[in-house]
Amino acid sequence: MQVVFQSLTPPNCAISQIPADGAIDVAKNPTLTWADGGGGPTSYDVYFGTSAGAPLVGNQAGTSYTPPTLLVANTQYFWKIVPKMLMEPQLVVLNNHLQQELI
Structure with missing residues (x-):
């Protein structure tokens, strides 16, 4: 009999976010991207909106929205990205804001 234990350690925060925190003159149709910070996330909760408490817009396996x-x-x-595992969400998250200005 083989026993496999899943780690209960949450994944690391997402890294290398684009657009960067505080970015201005962002395109009107941006693609937000980030990189896996390690720790084996299986998906990401994506929060996006016009207030600091942006709503959850979805959960996805990919690293762009x-x-x-x-x-x-x-x-x-x-925007905020919360890396998740099947067992436990990451408690430390990546928070960003961007400004879309008329260009």
Whole structure:
């Protein structure tokens, strides 16, 4: 009989976020991207919106997200990525905000 134990250690925070925190003149149709910070995440909760407590917009396996509608000019947007495992979500998260300005 073989026994396999899953780690209960949460995955590391996502890294290398684009656009960077505080970015301005962001395209109206951006693709937000990040890299796996290690620790074996199986998916990512993506939060995106116009307030610091941005709502959850979905859970996905990939490391990019494109908002479904164009961003509004002169509006600040916030995003957060929470790496997750099948057993336990990561408690430390990547928080970002960006400014979409009329270009």
